[in-house]
Amino acid sequence: MRSRINPAERVKIIKENLDTSSARRGNDQTSSEQGKNMIVCGIDVGLLVCGYCICEVQNAKVHLMKEGEIKTTKKQEFPEKLEFIYEELHKEIENYRPSAIILEKLYSHHRHPTTLGILAQVRGVVVLLSRKSHTDLFEYAPTRARKAFLGKGSANSLQVKKMAENFIGADMKSLHTADAFSLVIAFAHEEKVRNLKMVVQ
Numbered sequence: 664m665r666s667r668i669n670p671a672e673r674v675k676i677i678k679e680n681l682d683t684s685s686a687r688r689g690n691d692q693t694s695s696e697q698g699k700n701m702i703v704c705g706i707d708v709g710l711l712v713c714g715y716c717i718c719e720v721q722n723a724k725v726h727l728m729k730e731g732e733i734k735t736t737k738k739q740e741f742p743e744k745l746e747f748i749y750e751e752l753h754k755e756i757e758n759y760r761p762s763a764i765i766l767e768k769l770y771s772h773h774r775h776p777t778t779l780g781i782l783a784q785v786r787g788v789v790v791l792l793s794r795k796s797h798t799d800l801f802e803y804a805p806t807r808a809r810k811a812f813l814g815k816g817s818a819n820s821l822q823v824k825k826m827a828e829n830f831i832g833a834d835m836k837s838l839h840t841a842d843a844f845s846l847v848i849a850f851a852h853e854e855k856v857r858n859l860k861m862v863v864q
Contacts, residue, residue: 666851699814702728704761704798705846706752708785711735713748714839717759718847725851727831730840750786763799764789766860770805796840801850808849 700721707714714731719726723835726828735744769783791801806816813826824841828834830848835841 668828690771690832699765702759702761702764703847704759704766705754705765705843705850707842707846708766708782708789709839710744710748710785711838712783713723713752714784714837714841714843715752715755715842716840716847717755718844720847720854723846725830727844730836730844731755732837732839745784745788748785748863752789752792753796753826754774756792756798761798763801764793765801765803767792767808767846768802768804768809778851801853803846803849808845811849811852812845854856 664701693696700719703718703720705716705718710733715731715733716727717729719728733748735747739747766786766789769779790800792798803811809818809823810816812818813822818826820838820842823845824835824838827841827844835844
């Protein structure tokens, strides 16, 4: 029977794994190359509340720069909500100029076909934004992102939020921004794997 790893230990493991990538990559880089960093934006897509995190990924380490929520209102018609989400995210993209936008892949559920259709349209707005702003787009399945962050793909949003707060050492605004942050961690983990492969080659 496996022993449970508490959140603090899990955070330590994640950071150590990311640092390992940084150290190994540093052996094959000049000092100027080691200082390179990347700004990325993780987005938890939603029509009523769209959470996002702007993070700096430097030498495989993740630093939260900003988290926020875009909230639509009942008075807004559906097209207005999509436009509002686009415009608010566009402001953040223009301000921070991220190198990558990270989203969850859509997953279908027979009990909620309408929700799936709505989310698909909101995601379309974000995909359009990435295209218009010439920003690379990355997508991860929810279970894959949570497994990279918590070690198990079945973790719920409350567990994700708690882990995110342990990671940054502060409270996060909401479940939505915490989910967005977990996508950034998944991205950083994938960057670690890609960089390790480059070192091996």
